[in-house]
Amino acid sequence: MASDEDSDEDFVSYGTPLEPLEEDEPTRKPVPVHEQTVKDEKGRYKRFHGAFTGGFSAGYFNTVGTKEGWAPSTFLSTRQQKAERQNARPEDFMDEEDFGEHGIAPKEIVTTDDFASERKDQLKDKARAVSSITALIPGDTGLLEELIAPARSSIGVELLRKMGWKDGQGVGPRLKRKQPKQNTGAVRVYGCVLPPNGSEESEEDDDEFAPENVTFAPKDVIPVDFTPKVDSHGLGYRGLNPLQALEGGSGSGHINLFTLHSDRATSLFGDKKKSGQQRRGGIGGQAFGVGAMEEEDSDIYHKDSMSNYDAVLGGEEPGDGLYGWTAPQQYTRKKNDSKRDVAYSGRILEGFTLASQAAEIKTVYPPPDLPRDYRPVHYFRPVVDPSSVSPIVAQALKASRGHLSQDAPQQGRHNLDSAQRRDVLGETPLEGPSSVFELLDSKDRERLNEFRRAAEGRNKPAGDLSSAADRAAVVASAKAAALQALSSRFKSNAPQPDSHTQSMTAPIQPPASSETQMVLNAWSAPTADASKTFKPFSNNPQKQARYDLYINKLKQGNKDALDSSLDSFMTEWERGRERDEFVRAALLYKPSNSSLSSRFTRSKQEDDTDNVEVTRDQENDVDDKQAAVKMKMFGKLTRETFEWHPDKLLCKRFNIPNPYPGSSVVGMPKIKRDKYSVFNFLTITDSREAPSAPKTPSSSTTQKLTPEVSTKRSRWDVPVPGQASETKDPLSAFLSETRSEVSAAQQNETGVKTQTESPHASVTPEVKVALSDGQQIEQKTEEEEKEEDEEEVRPPMDLFKAIFASSSDEKSSSSSEDCSEEEDEVALPTSEPIQSGAGTVNPLISAPITPVPDISNVTDLKHLTVQSMPSAETAAQNTQSTDNAPAKSGLDEEEFGPRLPPPGFVPPARSPQLKKQKKKDKEKHRAKKHKKEKKKKKNKKHKHKGKQKKRVDESNSSSDDTDSNSEDENRVVSTSELLQRLKNIKNKR
């Protein structure tokens, strides 16, 4: 029923839907049935009935009071407002419930009579039916009412009338068809005024002479009305109609209580009953007397005859085509001629006539049954001439498709050779030698056969040499043999071209050899266990096998392990690529210390994903920015802008329209990259090669110029001072110059710092030299060990405190404490009194997480492995750590960000050592302050003269005597601009 109203809905849903469940919401306990209450819209307990409709809780708990008690209404004099005293209406005494849906006076929006449909409401119908029975003159109340009723018709009828419609006509375009005489029977004439009897005949006569050009209104179609069945009577029962019953229809005799609606409708209009007996009005009986024109009632007392009853169930259906589509099926089929159809559809389209004979029905034949293995696409196999293709390819083709076109000659005429054609044609073989072989001597032939057999190793019948297929096979095998020999020779020579190419590529990428050396060093260590190492190429078993071979050879200390383990059948490029990958993989997944590796287990889940998500926009070169910062040229050089997508909800919460509506990306747009791609690793080379650069003698000269790499700097900004001047940067020339200037400035700075350093750190310059030189590694390791010994002696808590206190300002001596300092970093929070218990876990966890997933992560990984190593290291580990020493010294305390100052209440009992350190600190402070004051003065100077700033900078930096003019100009302009801008800011305020 509901679906009738909203027809746009495809489905009907029953009941009220559950509210969408929110995940975090705690599950509510369902209210048991006996505690459930019905409340109205105001939250009160619902009364289903008002006082007028049987409600028992009228007022406030059946009283006239309120919650506060009953207050009598105060007397109000109405003397002044007598005129406008309003009459109390019944509604004033009604409860709200009475106005509700179920109340006595429901206040709801209803269609007014003007717009109401023809169907009367059932209450009224019922009331009328009752009254009609109990009326004085039975059966006539309705008639009287209709007589008296004002001429009022619905809006729809009014509109139709305005459009030219007349009562009784059908709706629709006019027809040329003969007008059905539907009105004649339906005209009800009441009273004594009766149409002349002859009119009927004359009408019928007129029909015959109806002119062709006269159109008639279409036949009125009685709508099939679907009245819902609400009573409990049988289907089709309509009760005794007093009109019919009392009329005493002599013709009909039997009063059929069971008729269909449509049938009833026809009876109303009397389409079929055109006989005059029904014309008589509703008022009947001889109580009024028999009119002059009226024939006398034949019999008042009706006598029913049994012939009116059906003796058989399911007899012939009465009625005609007015059943509509609800008619019983066999009934419609019986009268299924085309004319009837036309009558149903109402009219034929203009310009069309009915076909005299029905169109032929097309017989549709079912498609043939396809065989089960039928493939709808035909695949043309490439015809491969075995002689033109290398045997390897032929082999592959054979393997892949099962057969080659060698046995194809049977298919094409042109592929047949003469003997085959002859066989096909059924000719007799020609006399004489058919082959060159036959011309040979029999002995020679024997010998040849012998050769061939030996060469082939196959047992082929010697006689059928003539067949082309075999000859092709011979050729192919010969070729294969030749190629085999060639390739074997190639294989034996394989290392040669490789080493050749290596020597060629060596000048291009000098670190390659050093890398291999490093790898060799790392893997030839006795602790290296290949079986427990990471398998980087596990998704490519062959590659992994080659890698394993390489690793194994590395372990044996084989120098040319790399080249010998590569696949010689690969192209040069592939091999080069793989070589690069292997070296990097071997470097990255270096065998860890056995004691360390025993702590870790292999992950159970294989990370099969070959792709890593990488942000699309990568940051530019950091060195350039660093140079720009040093030059204080903030702006374009230091500013980078990326596309960034805020979350939809975030925009909503910020009350901001989504800048990228419709975009599903959140954050920086990402792209997928191959995880183990060379290019991923290549991006890190510059940062990683920097520390290893000092080892190569070639770069040591440039290193001399800027001997210190180990100034304080974040690990992300590892500069390449030595190589910077060499590399061809797209940026302008002055940038590179300033870069060298920067490094020089740094040098100065550290020079100053080393002066202020305490005697404890006096070793550091040596260490620095050692670093740059690379030859005095032993010395460094000695020192390391010394420190480690110290560590073991000291109580840990004291150590942490001491270092914490000292490291507050001490930054220049970063290289003096390389390994231990990193540990301090890790253990920093323990120095704070509150956390002394279990604080260490926190930073330890946070440390590996800090870097975001990035490519540069890879470098980090290396550092981390070094960091997390226990202080007591094996010899092998020591060599490794010296390898990384420069990189490590690059790290310093800034790595984990600015720290929190110490809380004020330091425990009073302090170790003398601590005090000493504090004093040292103070000294340093003083020195720094002094320096700072100097700087301040300089600043003041530059404030007075904008131009002077430049000179100050020049005096600061020692080695920038080659500043270009363009740079100078740039500076001046920028400062003036800045001033202007600042003034603007002031004005704004």
Add this chain to the structure above:
Amino acid sequence: MAFPQPRPLAPQLPQLLLRTVDCQQGAVRAVRFNADGNYMLTCGGDKSLKLWSVSRGTHLKTYAGHGYEVLDVDCSYDNSQLCSCSSDKTVILWDVGSGQVTRKLRGHAGKVNCVQFNEEATVMLSGSIDGTVRCWDTRSRRMEPIQILDEARDGISSLKVSEHELLTGSVDGRVRRYDLRMGQLHVDFVGSPITCVCFSRDGQCTLSSSLDSTVRLLDKSSGEMLGEYSGHVNKGYKLDCCLSDKDTHVLSCSEDGHVYFWDLVEGSLTLKLPVGKAVVQSLSFHPTEPRLLTSMEGCVQVWGAESEDAAVEDVKAE
């Protein structure tokens, strides 16, 4: 006859110590004014968060619920909610009146350095040492952040929110400005680890202090440097900087126990306010008046431009 406009008074600097409050909650990691500047919030090293009256210096309420020292706090615009972050990796949303934890949000992998409400207190933004900024929804009961900003390559040390922008300072030496309206991320390279970032009150500039003992004023739109302020000591600690109430001065904590005031335009050191001997950790400037809060070790100092008695008399006179 039109008189010329009276010359605007020279900006008054809060250089008079009005009172010192001993917070008794360990080291005061951060001190913050509330939205209207009548109250102050202190983050203690003993896991507690305290609410004080600025004018009387009385302790009003303690908010306990963190599992480690509290590092930062922010107050919503209507003073009904607080958000705080802590070394215990959590961010807590508090109900000011009842002192109850409204929401405790976990997700950061390391200690959370900074936290801020947005303008309408619908989102909390927290920056952590794990290098991410997480945006938490205060409206829904979801425990996951709306969005995680993981562009930083090192820990986030400071964070500020404006109407449609998010400013973060990271240890990787970059100041990142997320422009929600434009859908853009602007990265300014400063080089040295950033300890604190601020918007200027007019919203046109950003202020960033870094571990090279320098405070820089950058133009927001172009990234150009408008001013550089140095002289203080900021080498290893996470210290705050800010702008004065009318953007006339730049303030920064220092490790030498002073608060430095620089003239914004000229860049000259106007005032070197001695606070004590230890490190001045945190400071907060009153939103409208020349009033300053500084924290050193376990105490908070309230500074004003004129003595409080005079101010009271002024009020009475009115």
